Amino acid sequence: MSALNDTFNSDLTPYLEQQQNKQLLRFITCGSVDDGKSTLIGRLLYESKALFEDQLGQLEVDSKKLGTQGDELDFALLVDGLSAEREQGITIDVAYRFFATDKRKFIVADTPGHEQYTRNMVTGASTADLAVILIDARQGILTQTRRHSYLVSLLGIRKVVVAINKLDLVDYSQAVFECIEADYRAFATQIGLHDIQCIPLSALRGDNMLEASPNTPWYQGPTLLQHLENVPLEQARQVEAAFRLPVQWVNRPNLDFRGYCGNVAAGSVSVGDRIRVLPSGQQSEVSAIFGSAGQQQTALCGQAVTLTLKDEIDISRGDLIALADAPAAVADQFEATLVWMDEEPMLPGRPYLMKIGCRTVSMSCANLKHRVDVNSLEHLAAKTLELNGIGVCNLHLDRPIAFDAYADNRDTGGFIIIDRLSNRTVGAGMLRFALRRAQNVHWQAIDVNREAHAMLKGQSPRILWFTGLSGAGKSTIANLVERKLYTLGRHTYLLDGDNVRHGLNRDLGFTEADRVENIRRVSEVAKLMLDAGLITLVSFISPFRAEREMARRLAGDGNFLEIFVDAPLALAEQRDPKGLYQKARRGELKNFTGIDSPYEPPVAPDIHIDTRNESAETAAERIVEALLAL
Structure with a gap:
């Protein structure tokens, strides 16, 4: 038996070495809905003999089950593995398949065509060397064709095959093919794609897939597989x-x-x-x-x-x-291109996590310079990025990182964005360059620091952060707390939401983006007052957990008390000291927290004040006691 195994292994050795030494090409298929991406990959797998007998048998069974005519095989079933994909006849998730020919090995990613699954396409394209962009010969260039082509360009894929598919449904028309080719090349030039091979195809019938089709005698270029086998790889760069x-x-x-x-x-x-x-x-x-x-x-x-x-x-x-003589650059502020991949919009000023390579840092978008209209390629003014939105913005990190521009190196210039609270991947980005001020602006060392200020005042500086609905009683309780601390000889300052909006934040409205920026600015001011040795009371609705967590991180461990002034919406609306709820109910006040804008209550506040069972005076006493006990 041992001798038999040795003989078997020795027979396999040349084959395994041959496979190991083959070049690997990673490519994606993308395009609009129902352009035939899954069928194209399935046909490649079938024709390249990459299927086992049991897979082929199951394909025949599944094809008959789904009503395929005659003995025809539905090649899309080889790739669409999710039951929802088979039932709807669409691709939802990214499907990866491996196959090989005598010349090269391949890993292909079949990416979704629906706009709502564009984020999955970004995932598949992130490691690809080449993109096969399918166009239905009957439809021509569509919005998703442009969107995917633009993303291909953004993600650094420079080699593109334009597979003009379903040519059998337009009688293999040379005029149709050439018209679509001319339109695509004109668009591709605008987005920086120049290495393009257009191929007339019928993935279902096999035309120009592996062998030249007699139905397109006017086409003298390579078949799809010939091009994939011989295209130069980007890895050399x-x-x-x-x-x-x-x-x-x-x-x-x-x-x-x-x-x-x-x-x-x-x-x-x-x-x-x-x-x-x-x-x-x-x-x-x-x-x-x-x-x-x-x-x-x-x-x-x-x-x-x-x-x-x-x-x-x-x-x-x-x-x-x-x-040592060719280092990467180091910076903490960048201009970057973002692709937003979450239902919740990207909000400038909101803290997120950036994962670049093996390093995870805190980041925020300082300002969104513009978003890109993928149809016209116009740069449009915007305050936020919605799902599948593409934009350019300035990023601020909490520490310097080593990087290369994405155009030079995908691994050291590409990153993903993670939501701090849910841990969802919400976006992807490409670093363009470091902002010059990141290298020229340095933190100035100061001799009289926070500890010196605190010692002079004879107190431990803290931030008391009051959060709750409008009318909950935040300002009333914060005012009482400050009066009690004043009588105890403590040095304090109260930052009230309405007062700050008369000056520092007078330019901000009440959209989600503006609320995030409102809290970001106040958090920075509160931190400066903390450095000055003050006990700072902050009374803001501050509806979002992410921004309250940002304020806590800025203050540092042990310096921040989150005080939840809890009043049910019905009670807060009943009090309505400023008549704001009435205006909101009449539609005169948009984006009002609790009515048409959400409030995210603290999960584990440091102090919980239930205003239904506790008076403002008692609550203030309890807060002062908790502060002095620290």
Whole structure:
């Protein structure tokens, strides 16, 4: 048996080595709804003999079950794996399939055509080298064709196949093909796509898929598979680029070994090379490189390796290792292009998490410069980004990161945006460049700091953040608390929502975006007052948890008390000291919290005041006691 296994393995060795040495092309199919993306991939799998007998048998059964005419196979069923996709005849999720020919290996992503699933298309395109954009010959270029083409360009895919499909339904018309080709090339030039191959197809009938079709004698170009097998790969550009290794893990199995693990994102490095660790800027020399087969002299782009260094320096997950004489840039403010992928809009000023490479940092969009109309390519003024919106904005991070422009390196210039509270991925982005002021504006060290101010005043500075519906009693209780602290000789200041809107925030309205900016500004002011050694009372509705959490982080651990002044909507509306609820009910006051704008109550406030059972005086006493006990 052992001898038989040895013979079997030796027979397989040349084949396995041949497969291992083949180049890999990752590509996506995209386009509008019902352009035939899944059918095209299914046909490729079928014709390239990438199906097992049981898959082929199941395809025949499923095709008959869904009413396919005669012995025809519904190739889309090979890709549409979700039951909802099969029932509706559409693609919802991204489906990845592997197949190979004698020349090359392929991983193809079938991406959805519906606008509501554009975010899934972005996911599939993020690692692709080439895009196959399908166009229904009967329909021509549609909105989704333009949207997907624009995203392909944004995501750095430079090689495009325009598959003008279903040509059999227009009698294989050369005029139709050439008209669509001319229209597409004109649009593609505007968005920076130049490496384009247009191919007339019928994915269902197999025309120009693997072999030249007798139905299109006027077309002399390659078939789809011929083009995929021979198109030059983009990976060569990354191999020649400057060395980049994002650190994924610090390997410390014992006291005698410390290795830094990751996938080489660009370039190469050899034993003896001087390296620089970013963002810290520390330098050392590569002493050894370990790969899948053991020690090696050089690490190349795409390889998973572990580096050891000559010096013991501080490196952690998320750092970037580069050659000392070709480092990446470091900054904390950027201009970036965003693709928004969530039903909740992107709000400038709201804190999010950015994950770039292996590093996660806090970020916010300082201002949205414009959004892009994918049909006209116009830059339109906007305050927010809605689902599937594309825009350019300035980003502020809470710490510097190492990066390359996305156009130079997808791995070190691309990022995703994560909602802090739900942990949902809500957007994707591409860094364009660092803002110059990020390098020129530095924090000025001050001799008289927060501790010195606090010592002079003889108190511990704190932020007391009162939140609740309008009419809940926030200002009344905050005013009582300040009076009690004043009689105790404490140094205080009260920031009230209405008062601040007469000056600092007079330019803001009551939309969600404006409310976020309102709280961001007040949070920054409260932090400055905290640094001045004051006990600062902030009385704002502050309806969103994300902004209250941002204020807490700015203040720092132990310096922030969230006080929920809890009054049910009916009670707050009954009090209505300013008549605002009546106006809101009559439609005279838009975006009023509790009526047509949401209020997100604190999940775990530091102090909970139930105004149905507790008087303002008692609540104030309890708050002062809690403050003095800290």
